Amino acid sequence: xxxxxxxxxxxxxxxxxxxxxxxxxxxxxxxxxxxxxxxxxxxxxxxxxxxxxxxxxxxxxxxxxxxxxxxxxxxxxxxxxxxxxxxxxxxxxxxxxxxxxxxxxxxxxxxxxxxxxxxxxxxxxxxxxxxxxxxxxxxxxxxxxxxxxxxxxxxxxxxxxxxxxxxxxxxxxxxxxxxxxxxxxxxxxxxxxxxxxxxxxxxxxxxxxxxxxxxxxxxxxxxxxxxxxxxxxxxxxxxxxxxxxxxxxxxxxxxxxxxxxxxxxxxxxxxxxxxxxxxxxxxxxxxxxxxxxxxxxxxxxxxxxxxxxxxxxxxxxxxxxxxxxxxxxxxxxxxxxxxxxxxxxxxxxxxxxxxx
Numbered sequence: 001x002x003x004x005x006x007x008x009x010x011x012x013x014x015x016x017x018x019x020x021x022x023x024x025x026x027x028x029x030x031x032x033x034x035x036x037x038x039x040x041x042x043x044x045x046x047x048x049x050x051x052x053x054x055x056x057x058x059x060x061x062x063x064x065x066x067x068x069x070x071x072x073x074x075x076x077x078x079x080x081x082x083x084x085x086x087x088x089x090x091x092x093x094x095x096x097x098x099x100x101x102x103x104x105x106x107x108x109x110x111x112x113x114x115x116x117x118x119x120x121x122x123x124x125x126x127x128x129x130x131x132x133x134x135x136x137x138x139x140x141x142x143x144x145x146x147x148x149x150x151x152x153x154x155x156x157x158x159x160x161x162x163x164x165x166x167x168x169x170x171x172x173x174x175x176x177x178x179x180x181x182x183x184x185x186x187x188x189x190x191x192x193x194x195x196x197x198x199x200x201x202x203x204x205x206x207x208x209x210x211x212x213x214x215x216x217x218x219x220x221x222x223x224x225x226x227x228x229x230x231x232x233x234x235x236x237x238x239x240x241x242x243x244x245x246x247x248x249x250x251x252x253x254x255x256x257x258x259x260x261x262x263x264x265x266x267x268x269x270x271x272x273x274x275x276x277x278x279x280x281x282x283x284x285x286x287x288x289x290x291x292x293x294x295x296x297x298x299x300x301x302x303x304x305x306x307x308x309x310x311x312x313x314x315x316x317x318x319x320x321x322x323x324x325x326x327x328x329x330x331x332x333x334x335x336x337x338x339x340x341x342x343x344x345x346x347x348x349x350x351x352x353x354x355x356x
Contacts, residue, residue, distance in 0.1 A: 053117035054161040057089050058196065058243050060203050063251060065237035071205035074254060074321055074338030081336045083202035085160050085168035086117065087191045090153035090179065090245040097154055098146040101126050115176040117157045117169070130176075143178055152180040153245060157189070162202065182247060191243050193327025196250035197335065200241035201323060204254050206340050209234065211259065211317040214289035219348045221307050224271065226298040227261060227317070228286030235283075237321075250327035254338060258320040259285045259300065264313035264346065267306035271298050304348040312345040 092100065104113065104123045112120030121129075128134040133144035147154075157172025172189050184190040214226045234256050242249040259277040261270050271277075277285050277300035286300030302315065323335040 053114065053157075053159050054164055056158050057091075057245060058191075058199060058241050060200065061240045061242075063238035063240050065207070065235050065254075072208050072340060074201075074204050074206055074323075074340055076201075076336045076338055077320070078336035082163065083160060083198045084189075084195050085163045085166050086157055086170075086172035087189045087195050087199075088155045088172055088174065088185050088187060089158050089191060089243060091156045091176075092154045094146040094148045094150065094154075097130060098148065101131060101146075115156065116173045117159050118173065119175070139175060141175070141177065147178055150178075150180075152178060152183075155179045155185060160199070160202075184246060184248070191246055191248055193248060193250040193325070193329065193331040194333060196241040196243065196248060197252045197325035197327060197333065200239040200250055200252035200325070201335050201338075203239050203241070204237055204252065204323075204338070206237050206254060206256075206319070206321060206338075207234075208340070208342065209319065210342055210344065211261075212288065213315075213344065213346075219302075219304050219346055220351055221304055221348055223294060224296070224298050224301050224303045225346070226286065226289040226293065226301045227259070227277070228288050228300060229259060229284060229319075230288075231280075231283035234279075234285065234319075248328050250325050250331070252323065252325040252335065254321040254323050256285075256319055257322045257337075260318040260320065261300070261302055262316040262318070263302045263304065264315050265304070265306070267304065268313075269303045269305065271301045271303070304346070306348070307350045308346070308348045312347045315344045315346045317342050317344070 100113075101123070104126060108123060112122050113126055115121050115126075125137070128136050129139075129142045130146050131144075133142045135142040154176050155174075155178075156176045157174060159169040159172065163169050174185075174187070177185075179185055184192065189195070209229060211227050211229055219225045236253055236255040238251055238253045240249060240251045257279050259279075261275045261277065263270060279285050287298065289298070304313065318339050318341040321338045321340070323338055324333070325335060326332040
């Protein structure tokens with residue numbers, strides 16, 4: 001568990017767990033719907049979930065493409081890019097916080113209250129800060145009677161489950177704080193559309209598309225192998241991330257833009273020479289092989305100069321996906337391109353001519 005306790009802060013405080021209404025992160029189903037949360041931190045208790053550092057209210061939905069068992073995540077072209085490590089989210093209304101502290105009072109032997117992703121408080125501190133309006137820790141904040149009657153929610157840091165062991169995930173350590181309705185915290189880790197767009201990027205899965213080849217698995221020395229991708233299987237993928245309580249959303253779109261061929265040996269030539277096959281106007285890449293094309297140069301393909309000796313060559317095909325996003329308030333921007341690579345075994349024979 002990430003939650004830590006501070007002896008000097010809670011020595012005299014009774015301990016109990018804070019139970020708040022919260023929605024766990026959902027997995028995307030094949031039909032684009034969200035699957036129910038499964039196990040992990042944040043068990044159900046009636047209509048509530050126990051709060052945890054990696055529990056988020058962000059709703060993720062697949063808007064288009066990227067469905068099915070054959071989909072796989074993208075790898076960012078920029079090796080230094082990472083999805084957000086943490087951000088702030090609303091976790092409780094004034095009444096919900098009051099009810100949670102009331103449960104603390106009834107059960108002084110429970111767990112401590114997580115007020116940040118790594119800090120927990122007991123009953124005494126919770127009552128002082130959120131009920132009595134007293135600050136006994138020099139933190140510089142307190143709230144009288146849980147801010148009942150005010151329009152807004154209490155917020156707390158959330159960490160990205162995929163980065164919970166990173167040092168950056170400790171950057172959202174503001175103690176459970178108040179935020180007026182329809183506003184975002186003045187903080188670099190506020191859940192802006194840009195933050196949600198980065199979160200959605202991390203959820204993008206693209207089709208595991210194998211490049212069409214002719215010949216498919218057995219080529220011939222000095223004769224070109226044609227490669228292409230049909231437009232019907234090469235479509236953009238869009239993922240939406242939304243934080244309803246904060247009124248913020250973003251849709252991140254991955255659009256296929258190019259195919260790169262790596263023949264798997266230096267004894268080969270690619271078409272074009274760079275190995276980068278651009279996307280056509282109709283959304284396809286390359287051109288299908290037709291009868292009579294054996295001696296022609298393909299717009300996208302490879303020509304092997306030496307036969308394989310036992311083990312086949314590993315032809316790698318990397319599809320580049322251009323990433324952009326748009327979000328609430330008219331926000332929009334770009335994120336690093338992503339790639340997805342497949343490998344196909346190619347046996348090359350010495351025969352100088354072949355009927356196709």
